[in-house]
Amino acid sequence: MINDKNSQKIVDIIQNFARQHSIWVLAYGTGCGAIEIPPTMTSRYDAERLGVRGAATPRQADVLLITGYLTTKTLKRVIRVYEQMQDPKYVIGFGSCTINGGMYWDSYNTIKALDRYMPVDVYINGCMPRPESVLSGFAKLQELIQAGKADGAKKYKENLEWYRTNQKKVIPNWHMPEYNW
Amino acid sequence: MEEIKKAAIEKITTHFREVTAEQHNGNRVDFFIGKEEIPAILFYLKDEMGYNHLSHIACVDWLEEKEFEIVYIVWSYTDKIKIFVHTRVDRENPVMDNVDMIWRQANTYEREMKEMYGIEFTGLEAPEEFLLEDWEGPPPMRRDFDTEAYAREKYWERPGREDARDVRETIIERTGEELPDFAKKYKR
Numbered sequence: 566m567i568n569d570k571n572s573q574k575i576v577d578i579i580q581n582f583a584r585q586h587s588i589w590v591l592a593y594g595t596g597c598g599a600i601e602i603p604p605t606m607t608s609r610y611d612a613e614r615l616g617v618r619g620a621a622t623p624r625q626a627d628v629l630l631i632t633g634y635l636t637t638k639t640l641k642r643v644i645r646v647y648e649q650m651q652d653p654k655y656v657i658g659f660g661s662c663t664i665n666g667g668m669y670w671d672s673y674n675t676i677k678a679l680d681r682y683m684p685v686d687v688y689i690n691g692c693m694p695r696p697e698s699v700l701s702g703f704a705k706l707q708e709l710i711q712a713g714k715a716d717g718a719k720k721y722k723e724n725l726e727w728y729r730t731n732q733k734k735v736i737p738n739w740h741m742p743e744y745n746w
Numbered sequence: 747m748e749e750i751k752k753a754a755i756e757k758i759t760t761h762f763r764e765v766t767a768e769q770h771n772g773n774r775v776d777f778f779i780g781k782e783e784i785p786a787i788l789f790y791l792k793d794e795m796g797y798n799h800l801s802h803i804a805c806v807d808w809l810e811e812k813e814f815e816i817v818y819i820v821w822s823y824t825d826k827i828k829i830f831v832h833t834r835v836d837r838e839n840p841v842m843d844n845v846d847m848i849w850r851q852a853n854t855y856e857r858e859m860k861e862m863y864g865i866e867f868t869g870l871e872a873p874e875e876f877l878l879e880d881w882e883g884p885p886p887m888r889r890d891f892d893t894e895a896y897a898r899e900k901y902w903e904r905p906g907r908e909d910a911r912d913v914r915e916t917i918i919e920r921t922g923e924e925l926p927d928f929a930k931k932y933k934r
Binding site for chain 1: 878879882883886891903
């Protein structure tokens with residue numbers, strides 16, 4: 566039955582509906598932006614009404630939030646975390662540091678554009694983004710999931726070579742497991 | 747307070763010959779001493795005078811004078827004043843005695859200085875990499891290390907920020923304020 570094109574469409578719609586309303590965010594904060602997550606999650610803004618909640622381990626999580634600047638040291642850990650996450654997985658770049666370096670544009674140890682090293686589905690700009698912008702970012706991600714356009718993980722698998730080259734350029738001692746998806 | 751400061755200066759200057767003292771406002775006294783005397787003066791401060799709290803070890807890069815200045819800041823819980831002990835080491839071949847037999851926590855500061863300024867400490871425990879992982883460039887906190895050029899070369903930059911500039915230039919343009927002479931030297 567699944568091979569039937571129309572039934573596949575219905576299955577996709579149901580799947581996307583379910584995914585859209587249960588976004589589990591990995592409880593992992595880099596840089597300074599993680600300070601905006603507690604107000605987003607707690608009673609004032611209450612992100613859980615959108616189905617956004619924390620997950621303890623990478624394998625349980627759907628979304629990796631990169632909250633702020635990424636040093637090359639953290640980038641290594643973040644890549645490992647991202648590669649351990651199960652499909653479907655999405656990345657949200659949070660704050661201007663992930664977009665163009667922000668105030669760390671001339672720092673010797675931070676990367677300046679996150680999407681060279683990992684596929685990013687949604688960017689939230691601001692330094693720092695307020696909880697309202699964070700929620701609007703999550704709403705945008707929900708829209709993309711519903712439309713089936715949040716395909717960062719697919720992009721990563723297809724262009725793994727390109728991402729790896731960029732990653733290895735800033736991480737000289739590459740002692741990472743090579744995953745075989 | 748003033749009497750305590752005077753007494754401290756008196757004690758140190760009588761015990762160590764090649765030392766100059768400087769009094770500051772508030773609870774601070776500075777001593778300038780050669781680098782060979784550092785373990786001796788710190789031992790003396792800790793054991794004889796009760797300055798048993800090491801607040802910080804700082805490093806200053808005097809590029810023009812080709813020297814590093816290392817500053818040990820110690821505090822006494824009874825005297826309630828802090829003593830700064832300054833010393834200078836050669837910038838070309840920076841070697842310093844380590845003082846972690848006096849304070850165990852000095853090791854952390856020394857490892858950081860080794861990594862950020864390239865100062866070698868004799869007999870340093872755990873001299874391997876500390877905070878910077880896989881660092882290949884020169885010590886990054888030295889003033890002759892060009893952070894911006896390094897970042898531009900190593901990390902890909904998204905187009906659109908070419909007009910990013912020194913905030914001081916914007917201030918000059920808007921207010922007509924003149925920069926002091928020393929600041930002009932460091933203009934990007």
